[in-house]
Amino acid sequence: MSQKIKPYNTQKSKKNEVEEMFDNISSKYDFLNRLLSARIDVLWRNQVVSKAKKENPEKILDVATGTGDLAIALARKIKASKITGYDLSAGMLQIGKQKISKKNLQNRIEMIQGDAENMPFDDDFFDAITVAFGVRNFENLDQGLTEFYRVLKPGGKLFILEFSQPQKFPMKQLYQFYSYRILPAIGQLFSKDSRAYTYLPESVSAFPHGEEMLNILKKNQFKQVKDKKLTFGISSIYEAIK
Numbered sequence: 001m002s003q004k005i006k007p008y009n010t011q012k013s014k015k016n017e018v019e020e021m022f023d024n025i026s027s028k029y030d031f032l033n034r035l036l037s038a039r040i041d042v043l044w045r046n047q048v049v050s051k052a053k054k055e056n057p058e059k060i061l062d063v064a065t066g067t068g069d070l071a072i073a074l075a076r077k078i079k080a081s082k083i084t085g086y087d088l089s090a091g092m093l094q095i096g097k098q099k100i101s102k103k104n105l106q107n108r109i110e111m112i113q114g115d116a117e118n119m120p121f122d123d124d125f126f127d128a129i130t131v132a133f134g135v136r137n138f139e140n141l142d143q144g145l146t147e148f149y150r151v152l153k154p155g156g157k158l159f160i161l162e163f164s165q166p167q168k169f170p171m172k173q174l175y176q177f178y179s180y181r182i183l184p185a186i187g188q189l190f191s192k193d194s195r196a197y198t199y200l201p202e203s204v205s206a207f208p209h210g211e212e213m214l215n216i217l218k219k220n221q222f223k224q225v226k227d228k229k230l231t232f233g234i235s236s237i238y239e240a241i242k
Contacts, residue, residue: 005206007199014139015115019088021199022066025191026091030067032190032197036183042069044230045132048161048237049073055157057127061086063116063148064134068096068109070161074130075108084126085111086119117143121151128152132161136207145220152242158222159239164209166233175234179204213238 006014007021022029033041052060052074058081062071065085075083087093093111100109114120117140129148138144148158166172179201187197208216210227213236217225222240229236 005199005203007195014137015088015117018137018139021193021196022087022089023091024193025196026067026089026095028191029092030069030095032187033069035190036186036197040231040234044161044235044237045070045073047228047230048130048132048159049077051237051239052128052130052157052159053078055128057157058082059126059128060084061121061126061129061151063129063131063144064088064137065096065111066092066132066134068099068111070130070132071096071109071111072100072103072105075105080108080127083109084121085109086114086116087111088113088115117147119147119151123150124153125151126153126156128157128159130159130161133163135160136162136203141216142220145217145222149221149242154242156242157239158217158242159237161235161237162207162209162213163204164229164233164236165204168232171232171234175232176201209236 007017010017048070060074060080060083062074062083062085065071065087068085071083071085085096090113093113097111100106117138129152135141135144152158166175183201184198188194214225214227217238217240222242225240227236227238
């Protein structure tokens with residue numbers, strides 16, 4: 001399970017190491033995301049926004065918001081009264097706040113630092129929760145999903161965008177070559193963090209996807225769970241209802 005995969009493999013908890021890693025790479029995070037994904041990550045986030053828009057949510061929680069890309073996309077397309085971006089990394093949030101201010105969205109998006117496995121929000125508070133490439137980094141996935149369930153309103157919807165693993169030839173082989181050979185080399189060159197972009201494919205490989213992830217959502221009381229594979233199965237969108 002992914003909690004055994006840590007960025008730096010020190011005596012620190014995975015949670016502390018993940019926070020340290022994102023603080024370290026925050027200044028180059030957006031640039032590397034666009035470079036390494038050829039901007040496909042933007043298209044993936046837009047699909048999450050399109051799905052969330054159909055629910056007409058008033059209050060949205062964007063967990064693992066990072067530099068705010070998904071929160072900003074949600075604010076542009078959905079007339080929600082409040083969008084809360086929530087993340088462990090102060091470095092990522094600082095950049096996110098700057099982006100939000102430049103786009104004059106500070107009255108609609110609030111950025112809060114905190115632990116997704118122990119959130120400060122009231123029960124039954126949010127209409128929708130979104131998470132893009134974040135649950136893979138949780139120390140305890142079940143605890144995080146328990147918190148999602150707690151703060152969602154009855155009937156509220158969860159949308160998780162996460163990396164998965166292509167299963168068919170030749171995409172499976174190409175993806176593995178890129179993930180373990182090309183991505184770490186480029187990541188280290190620009191981010192100066194020798195582990196951050198080696199940890200990424202390791203954590204993806206260890207994380208549940210497809211039917212296994214759907215079963216974990218069911219185990220944590222979510223209903224009407226389903227997934228949609230994106231770009232030959234490189235990533236997936238999971239949907240679930242409280």
